[in-house]
Amino acid sequence: MSYKEKYASWTNSQLIDSQTKKELLELTDEKAIEDRFYKDLEFGTGGLRGIIGAGTNRMNVYTVGKATQGLAQYLLNTYGDTATVAIAHDSRNMSTEFSETAARVLSANGIKVYLYESLRPTPVLSFTVRHLDCKAGIVITASHNPKQYNGYKVYGEDGGQVTDKAAKEILSYIEAIQDFSEIKKVSFEEGKKNGKIEIIGENVDKVYIDKVKGLTVREDLVKEHARDLKIIYTPIHGSGNIPVRRVLKELGYTNLTVVKEQELPDGNFPTAPYPNPEDPKVFNIALNMAKEIQPDIIFGTDPDCDRIGVVVKTNTGEYKVLTGNQTGVLLTHYMITSMKEMNKLANDSVIIKTIVTTEMANKIADAYGIEYMDVLTGFKYIGEKIKEFEQNRNHTYLFGFEESYGYLAGNFVRDKDAVIASMLICEMTLYYKSKGKTLYEALMNLYKTYGCFKEQLVSIELQGKEGQEKIAKAIDYLRNSLDYKAEGLNVIRKSDYKLSKEYDIKNAKESDIKLPKSNVLKFRFEDGSWFVVRPSGTEPKMKVYLSVTGQSIEDSEAKMDEFKNRIMELIDKACNI
Structure with a gap:
């Protein structure tokens, strides 16, 4: 379905509320419509995160409801009727509404929910999952992002964010939902009345x-x-x-x-x-x-x-x-x-x-x-x-x-x-x-x-569909086409976490990396400096991490300035190949 067809399905649907439709119908910029509908908000290993607003590529009660319905089906399939979920939220706009939406959907699916009566830190949710012996946890937060954002993080029964394997399984259930009519939901009051939504607070806080x-x-x-x-x-x-x-x-x-x-x-x-x-x-x-x-x-x-x-x-x-x-x-x-x-x-x-x-x-x-x-x-x-x-x-x-x-x-x-x-x-x-x-x-x-270690992070923001494509091309160039000699780089080791391979360039040797696969590259240099490049998992950014070591603070700062200039020239070239 094209972004135009998705846009039309939202504006014509009887399941979408009038305020959301109004927001969409007032859009006049075709690029803005495309950005809201060219894809579904991605459910990655950390869950959802995006700008608050109407559309499939936005955080709203519909995308949260769809994600929760998929999570509910995963939990019921995995744990049956023993599944319970703890939910918390932070101070962000719409956090209360999103947490209550999640509780209503889980409750409608017969899953017991423990919901905090007011905002709580993310780590408290992690603790709560373990303390109440829940099978999963949800926290509504976009961490440190600007006010336009909110997010939906899912935790496993060990209190940690869901593993890559579990995230893929949850995503498969979410993607199987073709229509909002498939999302079950009861009123918040009904969920509390039937005992499926239990409000928690000080009883867990004190522990x-x-x-x-x-x-x-x-x-x-x-x-x-x-x-x-x-x-x-x-x-x-x-x-x-x-x-x-x-x-x-x-x-x-x-x-x-x-x-x-x-x-x-x-x-x-x-x-x-x-x-x-x-x-x-x-x-x-x-x-x-x-x-x-x-x-x-x-x-x-x-x-x-x-x-x-x-x-x-x-x-x-x-x-x-x-x-x-x-x-x-x-x-x-x-x-x-x-x-x-x-x-x-x-x-x-x-x-x-x-x-x-x-x-x-x-x-x-x-x-x-x-x-x-x-x-x-x-x-x-x-x-x-x-x-x-x-x-x-x-x-x-x-x-x-x-x-x-x-x-x-x-x-x-x-x-x-x-x-x-x-x-x-x-x-x-x-x-x-x-x-x-x-x-x-x-x-x-x-x-x-x-020794005086100095590190720096450079975040390159590349918005929209074109930005995502540019990030992918840049990392592909660094992975497959970078010529160290032509660039004058004294790289001695390259670690490719997507291929799970480490290349000892100096000694022409290759070894396996025993970590999960991830689209990350790390380059080490003869003087001990290194840089890492990876796409952000939660924001439209490419992140470049730099590290040098000096004999003094002044020495390490001077080294960083030189190293950063050199590497960012390379990254800029990669982004514009």
């Missing part, structure tokens, strides 16, 4: 909060000195406000100031159009407050509270926003050394990170005799490893992180968790403060010991 507090490493230090730490926190209009502050307050971190302008949930994100702690601009108000308060630490969580950004005080008295990699290596070092000192470190402990994350963590783990593992980009792969460790009993998960500001300790959550991370970051800052050091000084000491 989660207690487990988070149980991850405290230096219990005596926190108990005696938590009140001495000065903190500024911003929830960036999201779901972290209550759980983050509750955990910290119950542990004794009473000297906390919240950024009032960003405290309350608001899907329009009025003070942060891009509500991402990776973007330093979200901390502008907090940094203004810091002039008077002089905090030891500033941090902010994204709308669904799975990512956290950290701001530290430098030796010159200024405040600096750390990268996700910098926070990650600080936490990696702190967890290893503190757990070892407190006799809590298992002999088979493992650190896990993604293939695009700093390799400084590898050097730290090596220095302490701790095993480390690389997984594909996406925290679900870290969650899969935790599940594997439990089943095989061959490793103990210690800590995992990814460069995009996601961290996790403990095994009761199977996704990145900014509630847990905020607690550990406060404890780590308190520990260094007790030693007369700032977190920034601790980072500088790590650089002196392990």
